[in-house]
Amino acid sequence: xxxxxPLLELSGVVKEYPALPxxxxxxxxxxxxxxxxxxxxxxxxxxxxxxxxxxxxxxxxLPDAGTVKICGHDVAGMNASALARLRNHELGFVFQLHHxxxxxxxxxxxxxxxxxxxxxxxxxxEASRLLERVGLLDRRDHRPGELSxxxxxxxxxxxxxxxxxxxxxxxxxxxALNEEAxxxxxxxxxxxxxxxxxxxxxxxxxxxxxxxxxxxxxxxGGRLKRRE
Ligand code: ADP
Ligand code: MG
Numbered sequence: 001x002x003x004x005x006p007l008l009e010l011s012g013v014v015k016e017y018p019a020l021p022x023x024x025x026x027x028x029x030x031x032x033x034x035x036x037x038x039x040x041x042x043x044x045x046x047x048x049x050x051x052x053x054x055x056x057x058x059x060x061x062l063p064d065a066g067t068v069k070i071c072g073h074d075v076a077g078m079n080a081s082a083l084a085r086l087r088n089h090e091l092g093f094v095f096q097l098h099h100x101x102x103x104x105x106x107x108x109x110x111x112x113x114x115x116x117x118x119x120x121x122x123x124x125x126e127a128s129r130l131l132e133r134v135g136l137l138d139r140r141d142h143r144p145g146e147l148s149x150x151x152x153x154x155x156x157x158x159x160x161x162x163x164x165x166x167x168x169x170x171x172x173x174x175x176a177l178n179e180e181a182x183x184x185x186x187x188x189x190x191x192x193x194x195x196x197x198x199x200x201x202x203x204x205x206x207x208x209x210x211x212x213x214x215x216x217x218x219x220x221g222g223r224l225k226r227r228e
Contacts, residue, residue, distance in 0.1 A: 005072030008034045012066035028222030037197040041210035044219030050203040092160030096172040098152040100144040107140040110158045130158040150181030170202045
């Protein structure tokens with residue numbers, strides 16, 4: 001990894017979806033840069049392209065033009081297995097809905113991204129430590145359906161962190177939670193960001209949430225503008 005380059009760097013990123021009569025151009029030249037351990041919030045109304053942008057940042061989708069670099073490496077030049085390795089080692093994802101597997105316990109869900117590891121015992125210890133950190137250790141054997149919305153999201157956060165990512169990408173992570181659980185989850189994410197010196201990009205339509213993860217980048221007309 002190139003340690004002098006920004007952790008994440010987008011330049012001139014364009015992304016469109018096929019549509020008639022003309023393609024829907026959602027991202028129209030996004031420039032963005034984030035260093036290791038930094039926070040950023042991307043704020044914009046529903047439908048403006050926030051999830052599209054986060055998917056491109058996380059290499060879940062590729063841009064139609066422009067470049068995405070992670071740790072200085074242009075993702076366009078990587079094959080599928082290199083991208084999968086990069087995602088697994090460097091990136092963690094948290095979505096609005098937890099996406100925990102319903103038939104697996106909390107502990108098993110946290111372990112899933114670590115199944116590729118040779119040392120299963122160490123991974124299991126780390127999963128337990130993470131569940132403890134997010135306040136779910138006593139729920140380790142519960143299935144997602146037996147957890148509250150806030151607990152499900154905390155489980156999803158633990159799962160995102162199991163491989164020690166340098167960047168956490170969070171797409172409306174509190175969007176399905178009540179006010180109290182949302183505030184708790186935001187606080188947890190900020191604590192984890194500081195403890196682990198991990199970078200976070202959070203995407204939201206809620207200004208008060210975005211402020212906690214400042215600096216804020218507003219999405220307008222398919223571009224980002226940093227709020228002063
Ligand atoms: P946000 O997350 O800000 O609500 P999205 O990135 O999900 O916005 O969507 C931006 C725009 O792109 C919306 O108009 C949406 O309908 C459209 N869109 C999103 N995903 C697709 C897709 N897979 N195919 C076609 N259009 C899409
Ligand atoms: Mg979205």
